[in-house]
Amino acid sequence: MSELGSTLQRLLHFVYPVPHPTISSLDELVTILEAAVKYEFLGVITSLRKQLISPDFLSNDPTRVFAIASRNDFDYEAQVASRHTLSIDMFNCPLSDDLRFITAHSYHRLFVLHKKRSADAQALLKIPEDVKCLQCSGPYYGAFVPPKWWKEFERMAKAELATRPTTDVIFSMPFLARAAEGSGCPRCAGSILDAHQFLSDLKRRIDDLPSTI
Template structure:
């Protein structure tokens, strides 16, 4: 079987994908050599012609399946790039690009790996893949996105088999330290008041009832997801307003400056491995 995309008449080498759907890709040594030091060195060695369709052209058997090899070559050749819509599609292509040292393809796939539709939806998987291939910058980006999820309650995936205990510990350590630091910042300013909660003892500092509820739930939330996305959301604050007195909702509105400052302090905490 010959590839639909790669069946050039002037090809001087054939790459044959792995069984069971072995496919011949009739390509050019010059392009592969420019894209890959691996192939450049390989082509310096004598190649035995084995192609039945074109006996004068040497054939190289590779371990990649048809879909992976085709996608890889589409990144190398000046043709339409393949659409990579899932991490299951990206990982084998990235693995092949790493194997053949195709730097330009690796750079494209690194950017795709940390695109929002991957990093936000499956941050722990992205982190695991980045660590597997020693992509430190991408691992840092992914680690920031993991702050929005409970890393101890994420779906178990085979990607985690390929990372070290050290890499996983780094992620847990980030969550633990940031959660602790964020919880310690939950200190109420004495300028935040509630007319009804303070009542006759207005000159004595008593925390509004909404703060007591907010403080307790925020500590619990930050312990699991040490980010500000949930604890400063309207539903979260509304719950605290309802848990307080009749004037606590107004107190929360008046304390917007304090909540903004608190949010910024938490956001400024170290957020990557």
């Protein structure tokens, strides 16, 4: 046996009929998982798969969770992790050694998910003509002119969705406040409040886009 004694001790804690230990880091989980796979401890593997997609791991390092799941052919866990990678700038996140062990096919699927969801979300950024600002929008020579806050929101939202194709940021109050401030119109803040139903529907439509590989 080439495994360290501490790894085997943790592994055996999963095997014996005692409460399973909580894994505190992905490094520790990977080490124990490798040993469990080597000795074909299926019950231990099942327990570790559940811990792999714990909220802390998914929040702190979803790309690495995806890599670990893909490397071990954990399809469900890879799908869960892929959804959480949407909340980060995947192409500027720190590299982990685990990415070295996944196939180009797995990484390509994740890349396609981000790219397609980003494009589809940006395509939904359309405003109906009944959303107006009392000061800066309205008919202009027969054509609809959207509120200035929308132009600012659309510009910022497209930039955000290009890197993180989720609604976590673009419908937050600070983000909407920036759109109102950037418009330069004193009444645009009120227009945003009046457009709450439209914004809620838009958020739901983006949230309903496919979000896993």
